[in-house]
Amino acid sequence: MPKPDKREEILCSALHLIAEHGFHGAPMAMIAERAGVGAGTIYRYFENKDVLINEMYKELEKRLTAYLLEGYAVEQPLRDRFLHLSTAVLRYCITNPIHFKYLEQFHNSPYGVAHRRDKFLGKSVQRDLYCELFEQGVTQGTIKNLPMVVLCSLAFGPLIFIARDHILGFVTLDDKLINNIISACWDSLKS
Structure with a gap:
């Protein structure tokens, strides 16, 4: 080996x-x-610890994106794409708790704040699947016309908290509960 x-x-x-x-x-x-x-x-x-931290984040982001894209079909209805992406995010987080903990550290640090700022201000070169989905949904009138940061909070906030609670043993997620959670997230976004 x-x-x-x-x-x-x-x-x-x-x-x-x-x-x-x-x-x-x-x-x-x-x-x-x-x-x-x-x-x-x-x-x-x-070069330094900052570079190491950012490289690790990029590696995890690549892995997560590859996982999200498995079975993702752009031609599917908006709701189905949202359900696919959100289910994949939640499943990735609960099956990769070390990755989830690192990503939590990153996103709640100055590194993550800078990353999010670049994404929301359009300075990031890489397009985000969720942002594209939300922009399309707002244009179609399917999703509430709210600022992108609010839409992301409504979509991700519950997923992050429930993934954390599952990892900590406060709740046990099964397929039915995951589907209900993701549907509730969709209900918070739809017009």
Whole structure:
């Protein structure tokens, strides 16, 4: 079995340590130790901790996007696409709790604030599936004409909280409950 490369070991170690201890609780020396590399080795792959944190986010975003796109059909009705994306987001989060914890850390930090600002102000190069869906829905009159940040809050807020509560053991999600939650999110958005 081939040994993972050092860059992947460093990313994996950073993912777990940051998810567990937060950005400040996971110094580069601790990441290096967990990855089994010298502290200086990290800097061959990542200029600094900020670059490492952002690279890990980009990697997780790629994985999540690939998961969301599995079975996603642009020609489907708006509601069906929303249900698909939201179900996929929730399932990804609950089946990848370490990824979810890292993403939570990221989105609730200055890194995530800058990322969201760029997305909502149109400075991000990458288009967001949800933003496209919401823009189309508002144009069609299917979705309430609210600011994009509000639409995203109505769609994601409940998913984030319920994923967290599932991971913490406060609620057990099954297919029926997931479907009901996603339908409730849709009901909060539709005109």
